[in-house]
Amino acid sequence: TWSWLKMSFTGALEVLIEMKNQNVKFTKDTYVLAFAICYKLNSPESFKICTTLREEALLKGEILSRRACCFAVALALNQNEVAKAVSIFSQIMNPESIACTNLNVIIHIQSNTLENLIETLTNAAEGNLSKFVKRCMFSEEVLAKVREKVKDVPALLAKFDEIYGKLHVSGQVTNYSLDAVLCYTPRDRKSHTLLLNKRMVSRRTFRPLNQSLLAE
Known part of the structure; x- marks a missing residue:
């Protein structure tokens, strides 16, 4: 195929x-x-x-x-x-679209700027939570890549797991893959x-x- x-x-x-x-x-x-x-x-x-x-x-x-x-x-x-x-x-x-948000995360992963990556996720999870403010959405697939990247750094892993939970609670995680997000056409x-x-x-x-x- x-x-x-x-x-x-x-x-x-x-x-x-x-x-x-x-x-x-x-x-x-x-x-x-x-x-x-x-x-x-x-x-x-x-x-x-x-x-x-x-x-x-x-x-x-x-x-x-x-x-x-x-x-x-x-x-x-x-x-x-x-x-x-x-x-x-x-x-x-x-660069405020869901595609940009997730591409930015991948850039941090591949650039090995892990502390900046965790800071980015933290700001998204703990920033202005008003229902009138558009929240960043993250692909479950992309977040799995983050976890894989920080798994050998205990302090960053603990922080990530905390942020991951907050993102889920606030409805900021989607099951769509990055490829699906990129290729979506209205x-x-x-x-x-x-x-x-x-x-x-x-x-x-x-x-x-x-x-x-x-x-x-």
């Missing part, structure tokens, strides 16, 4: 790259789709493509959406490019898949991508 999906993602990415090579202007949603595909492929090659597309967009003065940047951050983390992930994350305006938005399928049908006669970003 995964090999079939990988082929589908690869084909979709080739279509997007050919659009780029033919100077078809990317919209904000197109960048989201491109970065999401790169994230799903999760390879050094797809990371390079994502990085190139992002840098080209920034040079042109285009504004990338928070969602597109989240996919770029997640891909960088999956490729152990922590410094790149930190750089991209630092440029996200209003129902009222148009299907990117439908748009992509239309592009693929109309461009079946494309020449080989020998001058595409894949060759860089």
Whole structure:
């Protein structure tokens, strides 16, 4: 099943790259789709493509959406490019979404900034608990990674377990994985898949991508 999906993602990415090579202007949603595909492929090659597309967009003065940047951050983390992930994350305006919250935790984990990580979780659990203030939501999967990281440091483990309990009591833990959070699309938005399928049908006669970003 995964090999079939990988082929589908690869084909979709080739279509997007050919659009780029033919100077078809990317919209904000197109960048989201491109970065999401790169994230799903999760390879050094797809990371390079994502990085190139992002840098080209920034040079042109285009504004990338928070969602597109989240996919770029997640891909960088999956490729152990922590410094790149930190750089991209630092440029996200209003990083207050559930995806940003959990990506920030993963950044702390992979950067080994454990005390800052515990402080971040503490502030989320013990901060303003007014029902009128939007609370940070954490993925159970991500919190499990935190526990695994601090399990050999008794003081941090004890503090984490205390915070973990508070987060559960205040309803700030979701069973959705980070991948599910990243890929969630509100129902009222148009299907990117439908748009992509239309592009693929109309461009079946494309020449080989020998001058595409894949060759860089």
